[in-house]
Amino acid sequence: MNVPDSISAQEIVPGVFMLEVDGLTRLATRSTDPAPVYGERIMGGYRLWDPFRSKLAALLLKSKGQGLRLKRDAKVLYLGAATGTTVSHVSDIVADGLVYAVEFSPRSMRDLIRLCERRKNIIPILADAARPEAYAALVEPVDLVYQDIAQRNQAEIASLNCARYLLFDGELLLMLKTRSVDTIASPEAVLQREKKNLLGLDLIDVIDLLPFHQDHWAMQAKKP
Numbered sequence: 001m002n003v004p005d006s007i008s009a010q011e012i013v014p015g016v017f018m019l020e021v022d023g024l025t026r027l028a029t030r031s032t033d034p035a036p037v038y039g040e041r042i043m044g045g046y047r048l049w050d051p052f053r054s055k056l057a058a059l060l061l062k063s064k065g066q067g068l069r070l071k072r073d074a075k076v077l078y079l080g081a082a083t084g085t086t087v088s089h090v091s092d093i094v095a096d097g098l099v100y101a102v103e104f105s106p107r108s109m110r111d112l113i114r115l116c117e118r119r120k121n122i123i124p125i126l127a128d129a130a131r132p133e134a135y136a137a138l139v140e141p142v143d144l145v146y147q148d149i150a151q152r153n154q155a156e157i158a159s160l161n162c163a164r165y166l167l168f169d170g171e172l173l174l175m176l177k178t179r180s181v182d183t184i185a186s187p188e189a190v191l192q193r194e195k196k197n198l199l200g201l202d203l204i205d206v207i208d209l210l211p212f213h214q215d216h217w218a219m220q221a222k223k224p
């Protein structure tokens with residue numbers, strides 16, 4: 001990959017940029033941390049964001065930024081943080097805000113804690129997202145609930161967390177993996193079913209994440 005002398009970047013939504021690199025349009029966030037988090041390329045402070053590794057990057061590339069309206073000081077409840085790949089980019093976007101990062105795998109949490117030592121706006125929480133009451137003492141009301149967990153009851157888990165933590169007018173971004181809900185029914189049928197299981201929320205949009213992620217949809221909803 002050639003690194004251009006001067007980088008021309010377009011901010012498509014606050015904190016998210018499109019760059020032209022080697023004739024390709026690439027997504028990026030900005031970070032003051034010079035160290036890569038997961039081996040990503042950093043060019044002039046822009047961290048390239050791979051849509052094949054992050055469903056949020058896939059959504060933003062496909063929608064040209066539609067689906068994410070986060071202020072720099074926003075608070076985010078992130079369910080299914082894993083080792084922090086996407087969390088790190090959300091942390092760049094809400095540089096003056098907070099990311100509450102929930103993950104139930106102790107092994108992933110070990111890497112996530114290392115990331116949190118370098119990034120003070122991520123709060124790691126080792127917990128089951130299906131039991132949102134377990135982290136009530138740690139989490140404030142948030143502007144966005146972001147969920148990326150491969151569970152059978154994904155919409156139910158999202159609804160429970162939104163009921164407890166999402167501010168009115170706040171948004172949910174649910175990265176629905178239909179094969180985790182039902183391996184036999186068609187992905188479209190699962191999607192229609194899961195729409196009905198989103199309780200207390202108004203669905204705004206549904207975008208499939210092809211060609212980056214098979215049988216995944218980004219469901220965007222608002223708390224009325």
Ligand SMILES: C[S@@+](CC[C@H](N)C(=O)[O-])C[C@H]1O[C@@H](n2cnc3c(N)ncnc32)[C@H](O)[C@@H]1O
Pocket residue numbers: 053054055079080081082083084085086087102103104105108127128129130148149150151
């Ligand atoms: C697809 S990975 C998340 C990838 C991550 N969002 C990213 O883009 O960097 C799903 C993660 O959700 C976690 N997970 C699954 N069910 C969970 C639950 N009920 N509570 C908390 N974490 C859960 C898994 O351990 C796994 O790390």
